[in-house]
Amino acid sequence: ERENIIIEVSKRLGIYELLDRYPSELSGGQQQRVGLARALVRKPKVFLMDEPLSNLDAPQRMSARRLIKEIQIENSITTLYVTHDQTEAMALADKIAIIDKGQIIQIGSPEEIYQNPVNSFVASFFGNPPMSIMDGKVIGLEGKIGIRAEDVILGEGRYKGVVKDVEFWGDRYLIYISFNDQEIRAFSKNKLKINQEIKFNLISIKRLE
Numbered sequence: 001e002r003e004n005i006i007i008e009v010s011k012r013l014g015i016y017e018l019l020d021r022y023p024s025e026l027s028g029g030q031q032q033r034v035g036l037a038r039a040l041v042r043k044p045k046v047f048l049m050d051e052p053l054s055n056l057d058a059p060q061r062m063s064a065r066r067l068i069k070e071i072q073i074e075n076s077i078t079t080l081y082v083t084h085d086q087t088e089a090m091a092l093a094d095k096i097a098i099i100d101k102g103q104i105i106q107i108g109s110p111e112e113i114y115q116n117p118v119n120s121f122v123a124s125f126f127g128n129p130p131m132s133i134m135d136g137k138v139i140g141l142e143g144k145i146g147i148r149a150e151d152v153i154l155g156e157g158r159y160k161g162v163v164k165d166v167e168f169w170g171d172r173y174l175i176y177i178s179f180n181d182q183e184i185r186a187f188s189k190n191k192l193k194i195n196q197e198i199k200f201n202l203i204s205i206k207r208l209e
Helices: 002-012 028-042 058-075 086-092 110-115 120-125
Strands: 046-050 078-082 096-100 103-108 132-135 144-147 152-168 173-179 182-188 197-202 206-208
Touching: 002 028, 002 058, 028 058, 046 058, 058 086, 078 086, 086 110, 096 110, 096 120, 103 110, 103 120, 120 132, 120 144, 120 206, 132 182, 152 182, 173 197
Parallel strands: 046 078
Antiparallel strands: 096 103, 132 144, 144 206, 152 173, 152 197, 173 182
16 A cells, blocks of 8 residues: 555656655755655645745646645645745635734635735735735725736726736736826736727726725
8 A cells, every 4th residue: 555655646746767766866856746745645634834846847836736635635634835826825725824024914715815805915915917006096096906907807998008018828918007107907818019008997996905
């Protein structure tokens, strides 16, 4: 049984061919995967993981992330997972605690924190891209507000801005719009021209501390 578990986990983490090597013969990323594998094969009652995937490349990180989640679910293992990578946090967590300078700022599910960040720190940290943080006065409101890129409708509406940058994101473009000396981000299916004027509307606004 132990042999089968070692083979399964080592193959999933891409270190099966390295099982006959000494630690000194492994790279930093390979050593990190070995350390992760040692934890996974034990099937403990609690996982305590501190940046376990930080030295892995993107394909290895995705594979390891799925393996951690599958083992955690299959064996009902409580896991405390520390990471600066919000993608990992959203992919793995049932509940997330956002910490700033040693203080817990917000606790909730990934969906709750993404949709309702409690302040500008959480809003600007959580989500890709992060929320656009603006002075509410520029759209007729008091206080600081946050706007998700998917909540901006381009091509129509009461507001007008200028396209300052365009990034290709595969199936869509991320558009940076200058608006009343502030910046707002929006998604578009079409590639827009830099410096063109564009109308837009906002379908959702979050008030922030």
